Amino acid sequence: xxxxxxxxxxxxxxxxxxxxxxxxxxxxVGVMLVVSPARADEFVDRVNAAYADIRDERRSDxxxxxxxxxxxxxxxxxxxxxxxxxxxASGSAWSQxxxxxxxxxxxxxxDALDSITKEQDYRRAMVFAQPYGLExxxxxxxxxxxxxxxxxxxxxxxxxxxxxxxxxxRKFDDLAKLVHVEATxxxxxxxxxxxLDVLADLIQFGRQILDRExxxxxxxxxxxMILAAERMRDVAYNDGRGAASLTAEExxxxxDRLLDVRGPISIERIRLPKGxxxxxxxxxxxxxxxRGRIRPEVFASTMSRLESTERPLRLFGEAARxxxxxxxxxxxxRANKTLDSLRNDFDFRWSLSPFDxxxxxxxxxxxxxxxxxxxxxxxxxxxxxxxxxxxFVLRQLLRTELLGTxxxxxxxxxxxxxxxxxxxxxxxxxxxxxxxxxxxxxxAVADGRxxxxxxxxxxxxxxxxxxxxxNTPPHEISILVDDAPNVSILLRxxxxxxxxxGADGSAQWADEVQNSPDAPPGRDYLLWPPVLSVVxxxxxxxxxxx
Numbered sequence: 280x281x282x283x284x285x286x287x288x289x290x291x292x293x294x295x296x297x298x299x300x301x302x303x304x305x306x307x308v309g310v311m312l313v314v315s316p317a318r319a320d321e322f323v324d325r326v327n328a329a330y331a332d333i334r335d336e337r338r339s340d341x342x343x344x345x346x347x348x349x350x351x352x353x354x355x356x357x358x359x360x361x362x363x364x365x366x367x368a369s370g371s372a373w374s375q376x377x378x379x380x381x382x383x384x385x386x387x388x389x390d391a392l393d394s395i396t397k398e399q400d401y402r403r404a405m406v407f408a409q410p411y412g413l414e415x416x417x418x419x420x421x422x423x424x425x426x427x428x429x430x431x432x433x434x435x436x437x438x439x440x441x442x443x444x445x446x447x448x449r450k451f452d453d454l455a456k457l458v459h460v461e462a463t464x465x466x467x468x469x470x471x472x473x474x475l476d477v478l479a480d481l482i483q484f485g486r487q488i489l490d491r492e493x494x495x496x497x498x499x500x501x502x503x504m505i506l507a508a509e510r511m512r513d514v515a516y517n518d519g520r521g522a523a524s525l526t527a528e529e530x531x532x533x534x535d536r537l538l539d540v541r542g543p544i545s546i547e548r549i550r551l552p553k554g555x556x557x558x559x560x561x562x563x564x565x566x567x568x569x570r571g572r573i574r575p576e577v578f579a580s581t582m583s584r585l586e587s588t589e590r591p592l593r594l595f596g597e598a599a600r601x602x603x604x605x606x607x608x609x610x611x612x613r614a615n616k617t618l619d620s621l622r623n624d625f626d627f628r629w630s631l632s633p634f635d636x637x638x639x640x641x642x643x644x645x646x647x648x649x650x651x652x653x654x655x656x657x658x659x660x661x662x663x664x665x666x667x668x669x670x671f672v673l674r675q676l677l678r679t680e681l682l683g684t685x686x687x688x689x690x691x692x693x694x695x696x697x698x699x700x701x702x703x704x705x706x707x708x709x710x711x712x713x714x715x716x717x718x719x720x721x722x723a724v725a726d727g728r729x730x731x732x733x734x735x736x737x738x739x740x741x742x743x744x745x746x747x748x749x750n751t752p753p754h755e756i757s758i759l760v761d762d763a764p765n766v767s768i769l770l771r772x773x774x775x776x777x778x779x780x781g782a783d784g785s786a787q788w789a790d791e792v793q794n795s796p797d798a799p800p801g802r803d804y805l806l807w808p809p810v811l812s813v814v815x816x817x818x819x820x821x822x823x824x825x
Contacts, residue, residue, distance in 0.1 A: 322561035323412050323438050326492050326554045330408035339395035339405035339487055341421065343454075344447065346391035348428040349384045353456040360503060363456035364510050365762070365815050368467040370824035380460040388454060389461060389477060396483035396543070399536065404543045407487045409447075411554070412438050432493075435584070439565070440558035441663035442585055448499050451488070455481060455503050462514060471518040472529040478514065479536040481507045482681075483543045492554035494665045501673035508537075508680035512687045512809040519691060530692035531711055534685050546678055551629050551667065559618045559663040566659055567611045578605045585662050604655045617647065618660045625667050633675060634725040642668055672796045678719040679779050683806030685712055686732055687777050690807070700775050704734040720804060722784040732779055732806065733786050738772040744788070756805065759793040762814045763821070770808070779804035 335341075356372055357363045366376060379385060398404045409416065409425075411432040416422045425431055429446040458481040465473040481503060488500035511533065518525050539546050566578040579601040586601075609617075624643035631638055644666050648654055654661040689707035694700055701707060704715050721730040735741065737754035745751050754776065758766040770776065778789040781804035782796055792805035818824060 320438075322440060322557050322564075323415065323434065326440060326557050327410040327412075327415055329490075329492060329553075330406070330410055333406050333408040337403075337405050338408045339484075340407045340409040342395050343388075343391050343407070343484070344409070344425050344428075344430045345421065346384075346388040347447070347450045347454060348424055348430060350388045350450070350453060350457070351379065351382065351384055353453045354379055357456045357460075360452065360455045360459065360506055361762075363459035364462075364506060364513070364811060365818065366460070366463065367815055367819060367824055368463055369819070372824075376460050377464050380457055380464055385457055385461075388457060389480075392454065392458070392480045392484055393477070395487075396480045399538075399543060400541055401543050401545045401548070402541070404483075405487065407484075407491065411440070411443065411492070414438070439561065439581070439584070440554060441562050443493060443495075443554070443558070445493065445496055445499075448496065451499060451503070454484075455507070458507070459510060462510060466514055466518060469522060469524050471514060471525040472532070474514045474518075475511055475525075475529070475533040476536075478507045478511045479533060482511075482537065486544055489549050492552050494552050494555050494667055494670070497549075497552055497670060498673065501670070501677055505673070505676050505680050508677070508684045509809055509811050511684050512807060513811045513815075515688055515691050516807070516809050516812045519694075523695070525691070525695065527692040527696040527711070530688045530695070534688050534692075534712055537681050537685050539681070544681065546674065546681070549674065551625055551670065555664050555667075556618065556622045559621075559660050560615075562659045562663045563611065563614050563618065567614060570611050572610050573605045573608045575602070575605045578608070582658055582662060601658075604658060607656055608659070609657055614657055614659050617657050618664065621647065621660065621664055628671070632725065633671075633719070634722050644668070675719055675796060679804060679806075682716045682719065683732060683777060683779065686715055686734075687807045687809075689715075690734070690775055690777065694775075700736050700739075704731050718779050720779045720781050720784060730780075732777055733789070733803075734775065734777050735788075736772055736775050737770040741788075754788075756789050756808075756813075757791045758805065758810055758813055759791070759798075759802065760810060760814055763817045763823075766813055766817045768808060768813050768816075775807060776805075777807035779806065 353363070354372075354376060357366070357376070367373070368377075370376075395405045409431065412434045413426065413431065413436075416426060416431050428450075430450060431446060433444045433446055434440060435442045458477050461477050462474040465471070465477065485500040485504035485507070488496055489504075491497065491500075515525065515530070536542070537544055562581070566581050567573055579598050582601040582604070583598040608614075620643050628638060628642070644664070646653070647657060647661055648666065686704065686707070689711035690700060690704075692711045693707050708715055715731050717724055718730050718732050723730040738751045741754055742751045753769040753771050756768050756770065756776070758768070760766055776789050778786075778792065780786045781793070781802055782798040783800040783802070785800070787801055787803050789803045789805055791802050792810070793799075793802040794804050794810055798804070
């Protein structure tokens, strides 16, 4: 291979003034980014094509973004969505959180969220259709306001899909935190139905974001939906321990909002993201000669830009590193084959059952990231396509959480109406739920069976486990979580237990539970009582919220 053309470099002395150093930094960046990506608009247009035909009346983005632009940031004590979900109305800072949630700009955001999630048929549901890229957003006053508020996807200049920063995700986090605080506020005021409703709004909004085209957006949506589903059970659980304001009809309304056939959730219609793979195509076209090798004069500047997107001061060091890496990068044909291999492997597996034997084989991307050297040899691919195995896990968790929530609310509705629990899970069908569904973690489905989630009432249904004792003791559940140590709960016949067999595929009466996809053998996945509720009780007893 011939020697690469030298990349222009600049140096400066530490004796320069800060103003001079800043000027030199800007100049160097200008030199490094002078070569525009090949046919950049073509690739950006392909990603945005999914939203080109969405009618204005079906677009949710102008409505929700206008409200988010005015919304106040969440209080600093709410470090993440889970913290917002856990914080109790009895906490010492509750008045501050409640005041924030009730303020007019936050109320406007909640109203906007409600307005974009009313449609219950997926074929007519609203779509978050903001295009990717600064130029594509538009230049009318409303769009300029969104840009000024950081509510868009920044692709940089020139636009590079692999450098995409979905700036609105930060504000989405604030919105999700607001929803959880508002759910607590409504429940505290005796409006359990309102608490369930606002959480269902968040789930349906998350489903809109699941139709976006980038991995980072889908991860945000999955995680927000999973937590909101658990929080709906948390609301129902705490309502039952208090004034019990929720009626069977209100539980049924909440269940219907989570339907998956023609409803807005539609898990089976979730697609893998296309944007990251198109980003790989664009990056290959940018840094490589067609059917040739690396363009050294572009490769180093482009790759260093990607590595320093959020840390621009690293641009200098990264450029030097990538000038060296250019010497060993594979050619155009090998890069495209690698990209196609990743895309085909993910696409093929996405339609498979988790229990399909093919899923036990190593993913193609595992080889790509087997070492830093291997990843750098195909950097045009490895720096644009993220490891999407987490989407398979998150989809499995979402299925479990949503099904568990529907079943749990159905059981709560049965109890409210009848003053007792059904003898088995089928007792809630069809009055409260059309189909109790299949446990997503149960491998028996591979044999053509339809195993449901596990349900029992302590003492009533556990006597056989203690046949040698004169009295059946309460059922104890030990819960392993990161939030708090030594979490456990004792349950009697006034409560029920609902759980999935979990990661090991084997039912263990929920004696020990861990709600994670990689839990060790012997631990089930607890759906009721909600882990969130038990953890909050533990933290309250420990004085964490004082």
